[in-house]
Amino acid sequence: DFVEIRGNTRTNLKVLDAAMTLTELNEAGPACSADDIRRLEETLAAAEGILVLSGNVGPGVPEDIYRRLTETAQRRGLQVILDADGGLFREGIQAGPDVIKPNRFELSQYFGMPEETLDTDTMISLARQLMEAGTRLVVISMGEDGSLFVTADRALVLPALKIPFQSAVGAGDAMVAGLACSLEQGLDLEQTAVLAVALSAGACMTEGTQPADAVAVEDLKVRVTWEEA
Template sequence: MIVTVTMNPAIDKTVDIDRLERGDLNRIKRVELDAGGKGINVSKTIKELGGKSIATGFVGGINGTIIKHVLADQGIETDFVEVNGETRTNLKVVEENGEVTELNEPGPEVSKEQLEDLLKRLDGYAGPETLFVLAGSIPKGIPTDIYRRITESAHRKGAKVLLDADGPLFSESLKAAPDMLKPNRSELERYYRMDYRASEQELVTMGLGLLDNGTHMAVISMGQMGAVFLTREKQYRCPGLLVKAHSTVGAGDALVGAMAYGWDEKLPLEDCIRLCMGASAGAVTSIGTKPPSRELVDELAKKAELLEIRK
């Protein structure tokens, strides 16, 4: 069972323009609306790959109702906690050259009672066959150690955790040794307080360091340069796949979705890696935050190149 946790979901509004002109009129060529938030995007990818998940977190107001209805229409099970206020809308401005500017709202405040409600629901799902995907930012009212607390609670019942977060959420969670991690290059550089762009070998060394406390797998995404997949037993570098990109929005979420699906299906590591690369590359061809089709993922996965890293 896969349970995705989106503490701060959103309606993703993606607009296409020729070029962003600051302080001037910008005419929009196309608008796409999607139910979004990192965990929700993961659930959408899992569904497109043929798997199942339960999407949880907090929703509120009209936008929250829209998100629940959209996911239900897509055949995705949900178990959200209702909060006061309105679920946020995130604006993503995509220029013709592929550059993306994101304007993300903070989201509604969550009470202690609502947080406890969610934690009880998650505890009810926890078990040896459960994977929790903890992804994205948190709204007001949630402490930055929340992902660590969920990870510790999940581990007490034998459940697994896949973490995709940044900043204090990431560093705090490492104290509880999530089973899988998916930082990107910039997030890892910030965690290690680097003031320069890390080399690929440095990224590998830093990634392997994340495995020292009990984490089983770390995947470092590097944008168009590809990704590095690290376990204690095997390490692979995978160059980015050449595709006609619309924007990079959602590529990391698609990769996480493929990781979770691969875990649930008990895929061999190499097969899971190929699926991850296909899903990530496919996502950048999509409009908005829609997941790539399974057909496209499989087609791209065949082109993935796994280069073993020698220690």
């Protein structure tokens, strides 16, 4: 159910060299007017299900947009997942979305700490600080170092799976998709972590933005391990 605006959808170029180093050339996208934003808010005000607020926003969109949309969703009883950085993240977490998925760099950026100083215990502590507004789960993705799934009273450390790597493009989005499926199905913390990690690893096994197929994801799920921190 799209809210159409003037201008063309932006194009993002992802360039991989022989060493599999990724360079991203992301366009800013078309400008959004106040009327565009109002129509979006009206559309979401009547929505049901799970709201995922993910990625950047176009020119003309205020940094508090994810906070406002989270508040609107919460009034309707929707669950919200936030996956953003910078000002969008800083504003969005104030509304206490149900799930937040920063990567390690975004976490270090928000707290003003060098990324290399963020060991497991530190990241768990910082994640729980992010829960003060009501967030129930913080998932920290760490690339080749795996991921952390942190609640108020538990923390799971999941190593990255060894896979035939093709591209990390879309890996974070695939993990968010797994988190949304988990909320919808009411999965517990372990089940949530297994599904999200398997989907993310599956995305890394395909070229470009192609998602992994269901058979590959099921095979990956049985390989996911975790330990309590």
